[in-house]
Amino acid sequence: MVNAQVRRNKRVVQKCYLSGPVKESDMEVVMSDTVELALPAGSTAVIVQNLCISIDPWNLTLMAKKDASGLTSAPLTVLTGYGVAKVVVSGHNDFKVGDLVWGITGWEEYSLISDPNSLFKINHTDLPLSYYTGILGMPGLTAYAGFYEICAPKKGEFVFVSAASGAVGQLVGQFAKLTGCYVVGSAGSDEKVTLLKEKFGFDDAFNYKKEQDLNATLKRCFPEGIDIYFENVGGAMLDAVLLNMRNYGRIATCGMVSQYNLEKPEGVHNLINILWKRLRMEGFVVLDHYSKYRKFEEMVVQHLKSGKITYVEDIAEGLESAPTALVGLFKGKNVGKQLVVIARE
Amino acid sequence: MVNAQVRRNKRVVQKCYLSGPVKESDMEVVMSDTVELALPAGSTAVIVQNLCISIDPWNLTLMAKKDASGLTSAPLTVLTGYGVAKVVVSGHNDFKVGDLVWGITGWEEYSLISDPNSLFKINHTDLPLSYYTGILGMPGLTAYAGFYEICAPKKGEFVFVSAASGAVGQLVGQFAKLTGCYVVGSAGSDEKVTLLKEKFGFDDAFNYKKEQDLNATLKRCFPEGIDIYFENVGGAMLDAVLLNMRNYGRIATCGMVSQYNLEKPEGVHNLINILWKRLRMEGFVVLDHYSKYRKFEEMVVQHLKSGKITYVEDIAEGLESAPTALVGLFKGKNVGKQLVVIARE
Numbered sequence: 001m002v003n004a005q006v007r008r009n010k011r012v013v014q015k016c017y018l019s020g021p022v023k024e025s026d027m028e029v030v031m032s033d034t035v036e037l038a039l040p041a042g043s044t045a046v047i048v049q050n051l052c053i054s055i056d057p058w059n060l061t062l063m064a065k066k067d068a069s070g071l072t073s074a075p076l077t078v079l080t081g082y083g084v085a086k087v088v089v090s091g092h093n094d095f096k097v098g099d100l101v102w103g104i105t106g107w108e109e110y111s112l113i114s115d116p117n118s119l120f121k122i123n124h125t126d127l128p129l130s131y132y133t134g135i136l137g138m139p140g141l142t143a144y145a146g147f148y149e150i151c152a153p154k155k156g157e158f159v160f161v162s163a164a165s166g167a168v169g170q171l172v173g174q175f176a177k178l179t180g181c182y183v184v185g186s187a188g189s190d191e192k193v194t195l196l197k198e199k200f201g202f203d204d205a206f207n208y209k210k211e212q213d214l215n216a217t218l219k220r221c222f223p224e225g226i227d228i229y230f231e232n233v234g235g236a237m238l239d240a241v242l243l244n245m246r247n248y249g250r251i252a253t254c255g256m257v258s259q260y261n262l263e264k265p266e267g268v269h270n271l272i273n274i275l276w277k278r279l280r281m282e283g284f285v286v287l288d289h290y291s292k293y294r295k296f297e298e299m300v301v302q303h304l305k306s307g308k309i310t311y312v313e314d315i316a317e318g319l320e321s322a323p324t325a326l327v328g329l330f331k332g333k334n335v336g337k338q339l340v341v342i343a344r345e
Numbered sequence: 346m347v348n349a350q351v352r353r354n355k356r357v358v359q360k361c362y363l364s365g366p367v368k369e370s371d372m373e374v375v376m377s378d379t380v381e382l383a384l385p386a387g388s389t390a391v392i393v394q395n396l397c398i399s400i401d402p403w404n405l406t407l408m409a410k411k412d413a414s415g416l417t418s419a420p421l422t423v424l425t426g427y428g429v430a431k432v433v434v435s436g437h438n439d440f441k442v443g444d445l446v447w448g449i450t451g452w453e454e455y456s457l458i459s460d461p462n463s464l465f466k467i468n469h470t471d472l473p474l475s476y477y478t479g480i481l482g483m484p485g486l487t488a489y490a491g492f493y494e495i496c497a498p499k500k501g502e503f504v505f506v507s508a509a510s511g512a513v514g515q516l517v518g519q520f521a522k523l524t525g526c527y528v529v530g531s532a533g534s535d536e537k538v539t540l541l542k543e544k545f546g547f548d549d550a551f552n553y554k555k556e557q558d559l560n561a562t563l564k565r566c567f568p569e570g571i572d573i574y575f576e577n578v579g580g581a582m583l584d585a586v587l588l589n590m591r592n593y594g595r596i597a598t599c600g601m602v603s604q605y606n607l608e609k610p611e612g613v614h615n616l617i618n619i620l621w622k623r624l625r626m627e628g629f630v631v632l633d634h635y636s637k638y639r640k641f642e643e644m645v646v647q648h649l650k651s652g653k654i655t656y657v658e659d660i661a662e663g664l665e666s667a668p669t670a671l672v673g674l675f676k677g678k679n680v681g682k683q684l685v686v687i688a689r690e
Contacts, residue, residue, distance in 0.1 A: 234616065234617065238616070253616075253619045253620045254620070255620065256616070256617050256620060259617055264614065265614045265615065265616070265617060266612070266614070267611070267612015267613060267614050268612060268613050268614075268616055269609065269610045269611070269612050269613075270610065271579065271583070271598075271601070271610070271613055272579065272601050272604055272610060273628075274598045274626060274627070274628040275598045275599070275600065275601060275628040275629075275630075276628070276630075277628065278627075278628045278629055278630055278633065279627070279628050280625065280626070280627040280628075281619060281625070281626045281627070282619070282623075282624070282625040282626070282627075283618075283619040283620040283621070283622065283623045283624050283625075284620075284623055285620075285621075285623055288623065
């Protein structure tokens, strides 16, 4: 019988720095040598068993040789990202064995978390744990901080969300409806468009792949213009949005997923509208908003339980499916929040 | 002897909508038929004699068939813009004959101002009246609102100003120094670069026409990066600046003069930095900040009188010189604030 504290650790490693679109062959699932699940005396780290990992556009930026933020992963190291996990060994006073947590972890079965202060404890175990990779985790807080803080929405305003069926977008749209805004979303398939309108309560939605002229599409959807653009894609969509913004509009730059796979980003030509229309375009990163997490969590848990907010996940099973899930994300294959379940509680 | 209240009115008219770069032949100086300088009974308008007109990049945008802001002038109408004037006939209780004012007027000797509430009375006649086309007028208030409100500067921050020797830029740089910032300016001639460093107290300055690689230039000038960019030019300079901004930087979009003469604006490729670096890019229009005028005026008058702020003008004589002055502005010919004196007090 294997000692309970000794394991081989299955993991997804990055084989090389990314160049061009991410491919499954950029990653490899490997099995480590046998490792002991134990900490040296005096350590304040924890060891966690990973239960779910979150597949986010952000993962990709870590795999480039050097991204604009200066962050990078090295080849042959395990991929990192957000996940839900259970503490199996603890050297930290605030965490005990069996605690459920979410935060940055590895794409592997077991991870050493050197700084457990980066983890959030999971309080609401009556909701699916996987929600903490999405609506109750990083993407949810991203939607909350981006919409309420950066967009500063007012009742009756016109809101446009791109990549609207994704983890962040679906929640932004629902926040906009709760605020009394008119909200339109774009997505990359008819199935997603139906989801936006029928499941998430968007007032309107369109499949951007079927539109010939995004400027005309936005004029049709927003005859009075756009007050708030929640930006997830960048490039041509941003250019069309700039032409359709109203005076004093706000653009919350949350992502530019259309640009991450490009050698040279597309040019955006209509920035002069920032001047004419007194627009504010502001980037934000969820890390800066962690202090709002508990307030956000209570709000969303309450709305989830009362049915005022709904949530759709796209769940892949097993660590082996993670590379395909990541590649699929950039091809728009996921419907709803993409995650991978590694182990079930 | 000519009746004092009857005049022929020399004026600059727009001959056609602009297409491509502005040319002198787009404008024409004409003499009106004899007009009576009088108002109908009950009118609340005023008639002013124009003393100086301000030559601003903004003038150009009014001459296009339709600019992005929706504003436009019609062909064969007199050009409009900011100016300094003297009230010669008044139907308005707040204005009396002889009052000196600044505000929107015509490129002509005499103008009818239908809504005199748009005019500011000039209080400080111990300073040159022409200052009210620049440092004490619209460009000055633009620098003040843009720098103090939109840029939210802090002592010790790194500030970059493009078109820095112009009416707005020279004042932004001096405000930055008064705030305890490090400030670098760009301009289009060595003479202007000298002016920035020796007259306006910029810490450094460069002639962008002599630089091969603006990204490298900015890295040289700002090894630690840029906190605040006061944007007057757009295009390639903005692209280079985005690569050199620091986290939480601010870009005040005041103008994009490099783009006004283009059929299709240049593409800007590095907007992803707005996300990575949590930048705020915000456009503003001075009209929205008129309520701050008197506070601004008192501050700048005090600094002008104590010598803490200095000012350079490029004065052309006579209404006939206005078309050349406007064309020259877009070729960077002016050194300091460009204005035209029509009549002297």
